[in-house]
Amino acid sequence: MSTVKEPTGAQRCLQQIRQMIVSGELLPGQKVHQSELAERLNVSRIPVREALSTLQAEGVLEHKSNTGYTVARFSSEDLSELYLMRRLLETEILASIDLGGVDVAELEGIQERVYQAEPSEEGPEFQEANRQFHFRLFSYSPLKRVLQEVDRLWYMSDFYRALYIHEPSSRRQVSEDHGRILQAVRDQDSAELIRASDEHRSATEALVVRRLGRGQPR
Template structure:
């Protein structure tokens, strides 16, 4: 009787270099997004590949891949002889981003079975956010805010829609930091999150959509007011 053999496909291992490369790209993506969200990289500012590679202690290859990914997402812009720069948005651009977010996030919420959502976990995440200061810990604050919203979104099976919403959030991350710089912002964020949590507890999808819309609209209004009427790119 012939002995059974493991198929080459089943025994194939991911090369170590490929794993390291993927990890490097992910780390670079996270760092660039953090730098944009906190204003270390400003809209219109050039992103230097060599400096970023040295800062992260990695080769330029994963850095270049991360920059290309962010270009595809609309976060960065690439021009010949100039390289990569952080995307600059007018107030009209931001209004369009928030419009797309409203439409897509509403579909995400409608697709969620609210009976399955752990409201206590959302409350805990909001508590973690409350413990942070957006002025002193802007990167941690933005990250915690993202965790709150996307933990709710993760209950939706609309994977591609969630990915697009994530892209829109990252595109406007720096501009949201303008809103979080407002003195009343943290109180408004907390109150808005509590209304979202209560709607989840009540399993009231219409109330959840209304609370999310109001939260998003308040952010948009303050961001655009702070930004002013910017010139087109």
């Protein structure tokens, strides 16, 4: 009988620090102090240090010997490059999926949570449901190493992607785009799935870059 492993202290710290970055509690360019985080999270410095090291490896944090850790700061050009990498890798992932084996009802249930989160002013629920929608679909791909890299790219841009979700029109567009993706899965149409996903991703990129141009953190 298999049992679900409890997350380690470092894994819990990792999740909490990620959420602090996504929510804007830790802003791009801001210094991250191990001692303050350890006190805030009520843990020793050891799991905090492990979590920060993981985030540095993912590109979410930067580290310099004389200044310590800071939250990575991206320009619009940096983000466009991240989205280019996502497009190339996600296209391969989607093309590798046997759409006949996808549990469409499960994806519809996740999308319902995305839709229900729309009217809320709280971003995390929407973002978590949105991420789950995409990564549940990606999980049907046999390209697990490619998927790990896509996961890293998503985490690198989480804060910036969160900039647009409070706009009602943006959140409605996400649900409409997910509807097209779902229909392509139902039809087992890989070409349409890739096309709908490309348009969805490009629309998000355009919104994020536009928000950066309005003086959001760079």
